[in-house]
Amino acid sequence: MKHPSDKPFENEKQMMLERERQVLLELGNDITRARDKNDLIALFSKRIKGLYYFTHTIVTLIDVKDESYTAFLLDHSASAIRSHSEYQSMVTARFSLDDPFIQSVLASDGPISFRLADVMNAPKSPAFLRVNHEKGVQHVLMTTLRIEDKPIGFIHIYTDKPEPFSQEFKDVIWRITPQLASAVANIIKNEEILKNEREKSFLLDFSNDMTAVRTKEELAEVIKTALRKLDPHGGYVIRRMNPDGKTMSAYLHDPGSSTFDRALMERVLAEKHPIEDGLQNRILDSYIPLLFNVERELARGNRLSYLELWKNMNFKTMVGIALRNSNSNIGLLWLSIDEINIPILQGLCAQISTAISNIVANEQILHYKQQLEEENDYLKEQLRSNFAEIVGNGKAMQEVYRLISLVSASNSTVLLLGETGTGKELIARAIHNASPRSKKLMIKVNCAAMPANLIESELFGHERGAFTGAVERRIGKFELPDNSTLFLDEIGEMPLEAQVKLLRVLQEREMERVGGKSTIKLNVRVIAATNRDLEAEVKAGRFRSDLYYRLNVFPINLPPLRHRAEDIENLTSFFLSKYSKNAGKKSMRISANALRQLKSYLWPGNVRELEHLIERSVLLATGNIISEVFLPQKAIDNNEMTEMLSNRSLEEIERTYIIQVLRRCNGKISGQGSKS
Numbered sequence: 054m055k056h057p058s059d060k061p062f063e064n065e066k067q068m069m070l071e072r073e074r075q076v077l078l079e080l081g082n083d084i085t086r087a088r089d090k091n092d093l094i095a096l097f098s099k100r101i102k103g104l105y106y107f108t109h110t111i112v113t114l115i116d117v118k119d120e121s122y123t124a125f126l127l128d129h130s131a132s133a134i135r136s137h138s139e140y141q142s143m144v145t146a147r148f149s150l151d152d153p154f155i156q157s158v159l160a161s162d163g164p165i166s167f168r169l170a171d172v173m174n175a176p177k178s179p180a181f182l183r184v185n186h187e188k189g190v191q192h193v194l195m196t197t198l199r200i201e202d203k204p205i206g207f208i209h210i211y212t213d214k215p216e217p218f219s220q221e222f223k224d225v226i227w228r229i230t231p232q233l234a235s236a237v238a239n240i241i242k243n244e245e246i247l248k249n250e251r252e253k254s255f256l257l258d259f260s261n262d263m264t265a266v267r268t269k270e271e272l273a274e275v276i277k278t279a280l281r282k283l284d285p286h287g288g289y290v291i292r293r294m295n296p297d298g299k300t301m302s303a304y305l306h307d308p309g310s311s312t313f314d315r316a317l318m319e320r321v322l323a324e325k326h327p328i329e330d331g332l333q334n335r336i337l338d339s340y341i342p343l344l345f346n347v348e349r350e351l352a353r354g355n356r357l358s359y360l361e362l363w364k365n366m367n368f369k370t371m372v373g374i375a376l377r378n379s380n381s382n383i384g385l386l387w388l389s390i391d392e393i394n395i396p397i398l399q400g401l402c403a404q405i406s407t408a409i410s411n412i413v414a415n416e417q418i419l420h421y422k423q424q425l426e427e428e429n430d431y432l433k434e435q436l437r438s439n440f441a442e443i444v445g446n447g448k449a450m451q452e453v454y455r456l457i458s459l460v461s462a463s464n465s466t467v468l469l470l471g472e473t474g475t476g477k478e479l480i481a482r483a484i485h486n487a488s489p490r491s492k493k494l495m496i497k498v499n500c501a502a503m504p505a506n507l508i509e510s511e512l513f514g515h516e517r518g519a520f521t522g523a524v525e526r527r528i529g530k531f532e533l534p535d536n537s538t539l540f541l542d543e544i545g546e547m548p549l550e551a552q553v554k555l556l557r558v559l560q561e562r563e564m565e566r567v568g569g570k571s572t573i574k575l576n577v578r579v580i581a582a583t584n585r586d587l588e589a590e591v592k593a594g595r596f597r598s599d600l601y602y603r604l605n606v607f608p609i610n611l612p613p614l615r616h617r618a619e620d621i622e623n624l625t626s627f628f629l630s631k632y633s634k635n636a637g638k639k640s641m642r643i644s645a646n647a648l649r650q651l652k653s654y655l656w657p658g659n660v661r662e663l664e665h666l667i668e669r670s671v672l673l674a675t676g677n678i679i680s681e682v683f684l685p686q687k688a689i690d691n692n693e694m695t696e697m698l699s700n701r702s703l704e705e706i707e708r709t710y711i712i713q714v715l716r717r718c719n720g721k722i723s724g725q726g727s728k729s
Contacts, residue, residue, distance in 0.1 A: 090240045094126040097233065105222045107212045108190060109134060112198070112237060113148075114206040121147040122155070125206060125237070133188045134211075143181045152177035158207060164196040164223040164230075185211055194218045196226060198234035206237060255282065256400040263404050267415070272408050273305045279401065284390045286310040288366065290359075291376070292326065292333075293384040293409070300325035301333065301384060304409070309389060311366040321362045330357055336373035337382045342398050343373050363389075374398050376406040383409060443479050444627045445620035449612035453480065456609045461487035466559070468544075468604045469582035471611030474661030477582040478542065480611060485538040490578060493537035498530045501546035508551045510567050513558070519568025531564055531577060538578045544604065545585030545596060556600045579604075614656040614663060621652050624660060628667035629679070636671055644680040654684055 098110050112126035124144050134140060148155070154172055158165055169190055173182035185193070194210040210226065212218065262275045280289055288309030292301040303322040328334055332350070336343055347363045347370065363371060368389045376384040386402055443450075460467055461484050469477040478497070485495040503511050510519075514529030531539060541547075547555065558564045559579060563572050581604050590596035614621070625643055633641045643651075656662055670679050 090126050090237075090244075091129070093236055093240060094128050095130075097229075098128050098130060101210075101225070101229075104225060105219070106214065107194075107210050107218075109211055111209045112206055112233075113209065114237075114241070115150065115204055116147070119147060120150050122150060122207065123147050134185060134190070137184050137188055139180070139184050143184055146180070148179045148181070149177070152179060154178050154182070155207075158195045159197055159204060161196070163227045164194055164218075166192055166194045166218045166223070168192055168217065189213045191215055192217050194223065194226065196230055198230060198237055200234055200238050205234065205241075208233060252394070252397050252400075255279070255397065256404075259401065260404060263408055266408050266412070269305065269412055272405075272412060273307070276305065276401075276405065277307050280307070280388070280390075283394070283397065284309075284392075287389040287391070288368070289386060289388045290322075291384060291386050291405070291409075294328075294382060295325060299329075300327055302326070304384060308366060311368065311389075313362070313366045317362055317365055321358050324358060326357075326359065331355060332357065332373065333385060336385050337375050339375065342393060342395055344393060345371050345373065347371060359387075372398065374402045376402055376409065378406045378410045443476065443483060444624050445617060446623065447617050447619040449617055450620060453609060453611060456607075457483055457487065460484065460607050460609075462489065464578050466578075466604055466606040467580045468587075468606070468608045469580065469611060470587075470608055471582075471584060472613045472659055473584045474659030475584075475611040475613060476660050477584075477611060478540065480609065481538075481540045481542075481580045481582060484580060485540075485578075488538070488578065490537045493534065495538040495540055496530055496534040497540045497542060499542045501543035505548045505551070508548065509554060512551070513554070513564050513566055514569075515567035516569045519566070526566075529564075529566065531558060531575060532573065534577050536576050538580060541579060541581040543583060544581040545583035545587055545590055549595070549597065552597045552600045556597065556603060559600075559603050614659040618652055621663070622648060624663055625651060625667060628664050629671065632668045632671040635668075638671065638674075639677055641671060641674065642678050643682075644678055647679055647682045650682050650684060 094110065094112060101107070101110075109128040109130060111124060111128060113122045114125040115122045123146065127144065129135075137143075150156070150159075153175065154167070154177070167182075169182050169186040169192065172178055173186050182193070190211045190213055192212050192214070194212075195207055197204050198206045198208060208226070208230070210218070259275070259279045262278070263272075266272045266275055276289070276291075280287060286309050288307050288311055290306040291304045293304040294301055302325050306322060308318070326333065328337065332345060332355070347360055347368055350357075351360055351364060366389075370389070372388045372390055372393055374386045374388070375382055376386060383406060386405065388398070457480065467481075467484060469480055471477055481497075482495060485491060498512065500508070510527065510529070512530050514527045514532055517526050533539075558575065562575050562577075564575060565572055585596075587596055587601050587605070591598045591601050614624075625648065629641050629643060633639065651663070651666075658665075666682060666684070670682050673683070
């Protein structure tokens, strides 16, 4: 039978149990709602302190890969312990799962308590026991947090009371542990999701910034901005592979907020660092970032200059990541950073590698473009200096010079088109002399001057006895310019039967002499010229279409002199100088009136007609000034006029006529003194 005095005690115990259930129920509700780790530990501490006294609590997480555990949830109400000088280092430190203290916690089926004075000095005991004891803590209660029987961490509860934790308190902690473990696991998942979102957002922002990068300087600014987000004080250096394939040199760098010896840095940046130096080769062989301790590497005898620099900059650890493009190493990134995030670093390096490759490619393209422009300018200057007889700086001739500069260095067939007297042979020589074949003589063939029955023999040669009169072997015009140029002038006059054989030679680059049996390989560059409209000749059946298309690889149209009025003065000066010397006279000049006469003439014979007119005028002149030129008096017949004005629009004809009238009347068409 129970004693009457036991009833109040039983009532009090019943009330305590009811209170525990209420607190645990409220705590369970708090835990299910908690999404932030700081909220969770604060709510846990507040609810449990409503039942039992303790100073502070902490949750640590297990890192299976590292076989360690570290702080995860901190009780900010622990003001005493937070004032300890080693508190911050304890918060970030990693403690080994190997020590006997934590092993006994893992082996326990429930909460287990320790008196700090008994365990803190044991071998391998974690330093946080001593730190807590130095702040007056007497006991610690610990239990393992598990999810599906897998340990994920621990809960630590500390008290400064000399009495150990009661069994009732241990039972309460044991009952709430599963819910606490679930809440911790959920927070870990939420943090992982948020971390992934932040990583994606970071890499997306970085990618967007990289799309605008065009130069090395722009790339440096984007990398600097991105790395500052990862570590506000960190520095980096990017090294690129050198063409020798054995060394690397600095490409971009940023010292961060560190202080350093500037002379040492400049020396290290200027060096070519061997790839096989024990560190860089390891990075290039790895597909994950590698971490190096600067002091440890120096202690091992690695006296690399950049390690000395990093020590001078007070960099404790450096991360090395390979930069690759299409699985080929192009360099590496050295980075001073407190926390290594492998996905972030790999994402950064992938985009940096692509950007560097693009910048290098663009720099090469710009270099080649500049080189081509310089070569083009040089070639144009060479054309002007080597072929002084080609006179003219007008727009029409500038286009001719441009085409010459483009085609000269190639082996392509060139077709020169233009009226009689426009200087087709001079242009052909200009192309030849600007080509790699210039050291050999250019051979000229006038197709209009060769008899039809002899043209095959002239072009391709013949063997002795090939026909009546062939008393000896003859080398043809196609064989003579081996590794040189053959100029086929007046190609439009070639008979149809000869055109067939010429086409075969141009296509096959081989020929047979008349009466010969062996095939001769040819290395000849062909330049053809005509004053005929070959398209019209093809339509009329006088010129083979297949030969026309074979010749018309690179056509150059030479403008008639009437379209080059701006060049008449220069041409006149050139011919005056030339024929004054030939005639043994002093340098002669032409009067303004005579020059106006020349500019008002239509020049059906083009430059050749102007040249002959100047030569005649020099011979007829009695002084040093030509005051009058003797232009042809007979009118141009209808056929000549039709040929001159063919393929010209009405607007062009009207414009030519108006310009000629203005020149004749010196620009004055009405009023006193006009010639109207």
